[in-house]
Amino acid sequence: MFRYILRRLLQMVLAFFGTTLIVYALMFAGQTDPIQALAGERPVTAAQRAYLTEKYHLDQTGVGGFFYRYFDYVRSLLQGDLGQSLTGRQIGDILQQAWPVTVKLALIALAVAVIFGVTAGVIAGIRRASIFDNATLVLTLLVLGIPTIVLAPLAQYFLGVRWPVFPPTAGAEPSFYALLLPGIVLGSLSLATALRLTRTSVAENLRADYVRTARSKGLVKRRIVGIHVLRNSLIPVVTFLGVELGNLMSGAIITEGVFNIPGVGFNLFRGIRTEDGPLVVGFVSVLVVVYLVSNLLVDVLYAVLDPRIRYE
Amino acid sequence: MRVRRLAAWTALPLAVTLGLAACGSGGDGGSGGSGSEAVSIQIAEPQHLVPTNTTETSGSQVLAGLFAPLVDYDAQNKPYEVAAESVTSSDNKVWTIKLKDGFTFHNGEKVTSDDYINAWNYGAYAPNGQGGSYFFEKIAGYQDLQGEKPKAKEMSGLKKLDDLTFQVTLSEPYIDFKTMLGYNAFYPLPEAAFSAPGVLKDGYEQAPIGQGPFKMKGTWQHDSKIEVERYDAYPLEKPKVQSVEFRVYQQLTAAYADVLADNLDVLPTIPTENLSTAPTDLGDRYQTSPMSSFQFLAFPTFEKEYSNPDVRKAISMAIDRDEIVNSIFKKSQTSARSFVSPVLPGYRENTTGAAGEFNPTEAKKLYQAAGGPSKITISYNGDGGHKDWVDATCNQLKANLGVDCVGSAEPKFSDLLNKVEKKQPVGLFRLGWVMDYPSMEDYLGPLYSTNGSSNYYGYSNPEFDKLVKEGSAAPTQAEAIKKYQQAEDILAKDMPVIPLRFGENVFGHSSKVSNVEMDLFQRVNLVKIEAAS
Numbered sequence: 001m002f003r004y005i006l007r008r009l010l011q012m013v014l015a016f017f018g019t020t021l022i023v024y025a026l027m028f029a030g031q032t033d034p035i036q037a038l039a040g041e042r043p044v045t046a047a048q049r050a051y052l053t054e055k056y057h058l059d060q061t062g063v064g065g066f067f068y069r070y071f072d073y074v075r076s077l078l079q080g081d082l083g084q085s086l087t088g089r090q091i092g093d094i095l096q097q098a099w100p101v102t103v104k105l106a107l108i109a110l111a112v113a114v115i116f117g118v119t120a121g122v123i124a125g126i127r128r129a130s131i132f133d134n135a136t137l138v139l140t141l142l143v144l145g146i147p148t149i150v151l152a153p154l155a156q157y158f159l160g161v162r163w164p165v166f167p168p169t170a171g172a173e174p175s176f177y178a179l180l181l182p183g184i185v186l187g188s189l190s191l192a193t194a195l196r197l198t199r200t201s202v203a204e205n206l207r208a209d210y211v212r213t214a215r216s217k218g219l220v221k222r223r224i225v226g227i228h229v230l231r232n233s234l235i236p237v238v239t240f241l242g243v244e245l246g247n248l249m250s251g252a253i254i255t256e257g258v259f260n261i262p263g264v265g266f267n268l269f270r271g272i273r274t275e276d277g278p279l280v281v282g283f284v285s286v287l288v289v290v291y292l293v294s295n296l297l298v299d300v301l302y303a304v305l306d307p308r309i310r311y312e
Numbered sequence: 313m314r315v316r317r318l319a320a321w322t323a324l325p326l327a328v329t330l331g332l333a334a335c336g337s338g339g340d341g342g343s344g345g346s347g348s349e350a351v352s353i354q355i356a357e358p359q360h361l362v363p364t365n366t367t368e369t370s371g372s373q374v375l376a377g378l379f380a381p382l383v384d385y386d387a388q389n390k391p392y393e394v395a396a397e398s399v400t401s402s403d404n405k406v407w408t409i410k411l412k413d414g415f416t417f418h419n420g421e422k423v424t425s426d427d428y429i430n431a432w433n434y435g436a437y438a439p440n441g442q443g444g445s446y447f448f449e450k451i452a453g454y455q456d457l458q459g460e461k462p463k464a465k466e467m468s469g470l471k472k473l474d475d476l477t478f479q480v481t482l483s484e485p486y487i488d489f490k491t492m493l494g495y496n497a498f499y500p501l502p503e504a505a506f507s508a509p510g511v512l513k514d515g516y517e518q519a520p521i522g523q524g525p526f527k528m529k530g531t532w533q534h535d536s537k538i539e540v541e542r543y544d545a546y547p548l549e550k551p552k553v554q555s556v557e558f559r560v561y562q563q564l565t566a567a568y569a570d571v572l573a574d575n576l577d578v579l580p581t582i583p584t585e586n587l588s589t590a591p592t593d594l595g596d597r598y599q600t601s602p603m604s605s606f607q608f609l610a611f612p613t614f615e616k617e618y619s620n621p622d623v624r625k626a627i628s629m630a631i632d633r634d635e636i637v638n639s640i641f642k643k644s645q646t647s648a649r650s651f652v653s654p655v656l657p658g659y660r661e662n663t664t665g666a667a668g669e670f671n672p673t674e675a676k677k678l679y680q681a682a683g684g685p686s687k688i689t690i691s692y693n694g695d696g697g698h699k700d701w702v703d704a705t706c707n708q709l710k711a712n713l714g715v716d717c718v719g720s721a722e723p724k725f726s727d728l729l730n731k732v733e734k735k736q737p738v739g740l741f742r743l744g745w746v747m748d749y750p751s752m753e754d755y756l757g758p759l760y761s762t763n764g765s766s767n768y769y770g771y772s773n774p775e776f777d778k779l780v781k782e783g784s785a786a787p788t789q790a791e792a793i794k795k796y797q798q799a800e801d802i803l804a805k806d807m808p809v810i811p812l813r814f815g816e817n818v819f820g821h822s823s824k825v826s827n828v829e830m831d832l833f834q835r836v837n838l839v840k841i842e843a844a845s
Contacts (some may be wrong), residue, residue: 036726038359042367043765047458051441087359089534097534153565161572168569171559172536260566262535
């Protein structure tokens with residue numbers, strides 16, 4: 001097990017540099033005129049342009065310029081310096097501010113998906129073709145069909161403004177309660193998928209040979225479902241949720257915008273809009289690490305759930 | 313067996329912590345718990361909070377609380393003294409600025425003329441890369457501070473006479489210099505802002521020290537908020553509220569929801585999405601006031617097919633401005649038939665004359681007689697919400713001129729400008745302008761003169777240039793305005809651009825505040841605003 005994890009960690013280093021190189025290249029290729037993007041529709045003075053060009057090496061173009069800037073970036077990255085955004089803020093500081101709130105939001109969303117999705121999925125799987133099963137089918141289809149860009153403002157309007165159950169926006173240092181509504185909105189999509197996955201998996205496992213054996217041994221139903229079926233059924237769900245954790249953190253651009261949460265999604269969006277290469281690469285690098293670590297966790301969890309799986 | 317227990321035990325603490333967190337913060341009911349004497353105002357994350365480096369609205373709004381300008385503008389948009397006792401000149405070239413006694417910075421320092429001179433020199437010095445440095449280019453010696461290795465660090469045109477008086481020599485007479493002084497680039501900086509002469513202290517921007525009605529409370533909390541509180545030693549009219557929270561929003565729609573829920577007090581710009589419902593949602597808390605923005609369509613005058621002024625006039629006459637303003641902008645903007653904004657002294661209505669009137673039959677006749685192109689393209693930047701009105705304009709041109717017309721989106725404004733600068737065929741293209749200070753020259757100079765900073769369409773008329781120059785060198789305001797108006801008449805003849813719309817502040821506020829006023833620069837008046845009892 002230890003050797004397996006070590007090997008995976010070493011692979012992660014390679015994957016990390018590979019992805020930053022690609023992201024950096026993409027940002028570099030997409031960049032037209034970051035200085036004008038920063039100024040908006042205002043004319044940029046020559047002095048200002050010269051100053052920014054020199055500060056961010058923007059005069060280095062072409063393939064040679066790309067490698068010059070990339071290696072410059074990696075060199076300072078290895079020294080723990082993520083560089084400065086185009087507005088002159090330390091990207092390390094921005095990251096430090098943006099991550100906690102996004103992590104909180106993602107955890108709430110994940111908790112919502114696990115608690116409601118898995119529970120309802122198990123019930124629907126046991127009582128196949130019941131009213132509950134059909135009702136969840138319709139509901140989940142509905143949720144899967146409505147994109148977040150519609151769902152989030154609707155939830156905000158009805159639960160924040162019309163009937164003020166929740167505060168309409170969360171802000172930079174939100175309380176748990178203020179994050180609940182964005183968390184539910186963000187988690188609803190994963191909830192629906194997790195529910196469908198669990199339901200199918202449970203329904204299938206209930207017909208498996210080992211369940212019949214357990215039943216004929218005279219085990220109580222609660223133990224059959226709670227221990228044997230659930231553990232086997234959770235493997236696909238865990239895979240899904242592991243990947244979803246990464247998605248929740250990076251894909252919250254819409255939710256964070258609607259509920260005014262200055263987290264990772266918002267900063268990524270701003271970085272892309274203003275062609276702020278260092279900012280985007282900084283955030284994506286951390287996202288890559290999150291993905292890699294959550295994938296590793298998922299793989300390790302397999303062994304916990306299914307003792308037949310062994311890593312060497 | 314051991315492994316399974318492990319899984320069970322990790323699940324439990326997670327559930328418990330979530331439960332505890334819910335108990336801990338259930339009481340305060342979320343954000344926005346402001347006291348009766350505090351108000352909150354929406355801003356976007358400012359780019360900078362150094363006066364000479366702040367050129368966008370959000371930063372300018374915050375600085376307006378922290379600093380007092382030398383002059384401000386009255387109801388007629390003429391300058392009057394605030395931090396200055398007097399701003400005088402006999403020849404409009406050498407200006408003497410006398411400061412009011414009694415101003416102190418928030419750290420207790422007395423405001424002296426040195427603080428102005430140091431700040432302006434810092435702003436003009438090219439290696440500092442200040443975005444507002446172009447404001448100083450009219451001061452004598454500005455050129456010596458430019459380039460990669462400037463010859464000097466101080467402008468020769470700035471001279472201290474005594475602690476409260478200093479003299480500004482311009483490189484040539486400029487009648488509107490006093491008007492210019494209202495811009496935030498002309499604020500002073502305290503000694504505490506500099507770590508060495510000409511070197512700004514690292515953290516100054518995080519908690520700017522000014523001499524205005526409010527002082528910083530804590531530091532700039534990026535992406536979150538900036539809080540300021542009343543500065544009791546401020547010598548002029550004191551604000552009615554104890555503190556102001558500038559809350560950073562990424563999306564205006566989120567701020568709009570907060571205003572509806574009384575969670576945010578002032579929203580300076582109602583988002584386009586909510587314009588149609590805002591008057592009913594907010595009632596009399598939905599308000600409008602004049603503002604200086606100006607939207608127009610520019611012609612690539614260097615291209616042959618648009619070089620005939622008659623073609624340009626015909627296109628202008630084929631556009632029904634009022635229809636677009638009513639149906640697309642829900643009257644949040646007004647139709648423009650002049651080349652300068654209505655907020656300016658010297659503005660006249662309908663200077664475009666017949667070319668601004670909607671007259672499809674005449675337009676078609678004129679267009680065909682002048683031999684206009686059979687296909688028109690209108691380019692715009694796709695990230696600014698311009699698609700609707702560009703398409704509507706195109707449909708009008710199709711119907712009224714019998715030509716083919718397409719709207720063509722460039723991803724970003726910089727892409728559009730790049731193409732225009734390289735003289736690639738983009739057809740007509742949209743541009744906008746917001747003034748820096750209320751003077752006709754601030755429109756005529758940058759937009760239409762041959763070397764204007766925003767003249768992307770290659771318009772050049774020596775007579776026009778001469779009149780603008782004569783205007784800015786005129787001895788009195790009345791004479792200056794006369795020259796400017798003559799210059800504007802030339803524009804009406806040449807029609808280098810089609811004026812389309814003038815903007816308005818469309819703002820809303822919560823039921824917890826009253827007396828909300830907005831100025832021409834989209835800023836809330838922080839001294840006048842009151843918390844409703």
